[in-house]
Amino acid sequence: MTTTVEPSAAAAHRGGRLRDRAMRVAEAATTPLVPADFLDLFAPLRSGAELRGRIEEIHPETADAATVVIRPGADWAGHVPGQYVRIGIDVDGVRQWRAYSLTHGPRADGRISITVKAVPDGVVSNHIVHQARPGTLVHLTQAEGEFVLATDHDRLLFVTAGSGITPVIGMLRNLFPSTDDGVLRLPRSAGLDIVVVHVAPSHPHSIFIRDLEALDAAGVITLIARYDDEHGVLDINDIDHLVPDLASRRTFACGPAGLLDALAAHHDAAGLELVVEQFRASRVEPGEGGTVTFADGRTLEADGATPILDVAESADVLMPSGCRMGICMGCVIPLKEGAVRDLRNGAITSVVPGETGVLKVQTCINAAAGDCHFDH
């Protein structure tokens, strides 16, 4: 360190110490709460707060899909097109977490957007498309995901199905911004040769189809759309005919597990590289009983009628417990993955990694409804 920077470093150090002291006073004045609990009343999106966002606009895309524009909190660190964000939103009073692709590249106004398609029985997607209103606060995580464009390839193939188009739309909008005067051709996107194979049940049920058609009309992508009602269900092996120069392209795919598995098998056989993004991985189908795994690696067999607490204790697992009748919450432990059934009313609680987040469940009145992994 040189002598010239020392005074400013010392000043910064003093400033930091002063801030620390002020913080300690604020904490002593608000205990058992923390100062943030009061600041959140007035500025939930401020820097230093838990990451949240406010829904500012909701635009219908099709009858059952909508784009949601969100103003993220000050600490939003930005994203790369193709990444997704996890959003926690209260549906019927219950906090639900889901992952959605960011459907814009970084925007000049600092806002982010997701596009959600309401799936049958989808608790969160139906709420966002049909019930959510601008002004609602949501909880966010920073953007995540490895499904981003590599810069070393300029011949690309996107294979998407249904709402699997959303991360791809994020990339395409970033490459070819759409304006009132048509699609912009930016220097960074010159020389790209992009084919999009998009599969959907029908034309009207295809979200972003207008955007894809506009990009196709502008000549910046080649769109090959396949609708189940018009062309029949796509056999993935037909892709060699749809895209004859497949071998010279890098393939990105996003869609349901069945499509991705078939495509992976196809590319594997052909010795081709494939980048995939899978949403709504595997739902936990609640069954009767299952295995119960604890943090130390012990795995027990649990039937669907015995409380997890009893199963664990009869195997000498040290468990927190209380009233053993579901009232005291003394026995809750975090469920990382799996499903449990409330023996009092049959209510199912399921945890899907990367979606719902870890949930704390009462072990004295819940039985296994599938294989469960506990962080305990």
Add this chain to the structure above:
Amino acid sequence: MTTIQKKPATGERNPIAHLTEADIEAIGVELDAIRQSVLDDRGASDAAYIRRLIATQRHLELGSRVVLLFSAFPPAWVLGTTGLSIAKILDNMEIGHNILHGQWDWMRDPKIHSSTWEWDNATPAAQWKHSHNEVHHTYTNVVGKDNDLGYGIMRVDEEQRWHPFHLGQPLWNFINACLFEYGIAAYDLDLGATIKKKQHQDPAFRAQAGQVLRKIRKQATKDYLVHPLLSLPTGSFLPTLAANATANVVRNLWSHSIIMCGHFPEGVETFEKRSIEGETKGDWYVRQMLGSANISGSKFLHLMSGNLSHQIEHHLFPDLPSNRYAEVAPKVQALFEKYDLAYCARPLVPQVYSAWHKVVRLSLPNDWLATTTPKNLPSQLKTLYAMATKGPKVRRAAQARLTQLARRQAAASAPTEVSAAA
């Protein structure tokens, strides 16, 4: 009131003698159905209720503390102290007590969850959850198991042998009311029993006691040092200190009164330890029904009592959101009527009076208060003095005379009943 199983022997009516096992099971089924009906439509409006309440409480606390910065100015002191008292009561009762019960865990909001919530009270949330949720709610009104019955310092039932020590219990109870948050902390620690058994070197106890002392230190630093110091520039150090002390005592007296009303008033039953062996869910429900008492009153009273004014409903369904007790209360009351059980509910003042009356009555030997009239007061006082100062033999003899006197008086006032019984 005596423990329920001994009633037939002492001639009092056993309130559940007319119920068959099938009745008790049916009560359990009906109560389960009431609980499920709330769970079925529990949702966004309930979540909005608790969030709105928490926001209101924080605004009120913040606003009151800002006003108290100028508390050297008397109107500011009055306004700020009133606001802070209400804020502390809301924090402890409708918000803290109910969140710590897990009533809002279903929202999956990590900030409003029984495992993470902490309250403005001397006792740390974790210790209170054990003594309250686990012990008191499971063993409600079982003498010797439920420490909420008299907090281990009071005689709560005629069956407990009277001792001169009990003469002081109205005073203990009043002191406990003023310092209620510390009383609760001591009792969550099981301090009395620990000292008696000389277990205060036990590492688990020391760890818990350390947590309590840390919590008390932080609470006291906030109320009695940081906020008074912040008020120093306006010359309001002492007024702010007094305001915080007042708000804490107001909160203590209020919460003590509400909690006394829950299980102490006349008409509430207590139970013997052996009576809960092999207890079914239906039996447990019936014990909660007979072991709790409600306070009738306005919406504001229900809010300020943390809906413990619906103590019966709360004890039947401790994990249902408190804002829903009012709507299930008529259904629960109808069930009481259907099975001919006594639903104990009175307005606040009579209920508090009733609870205090019981404290005073049990501070005296059995039947002393009932047999005392203005005319025989001198002789009664002489008996009491003898019982308080002389040995157990004198006490037993005097007690026998008092019981006999009570029987004779009862016979004189209700001759037909006695002849029918004879």
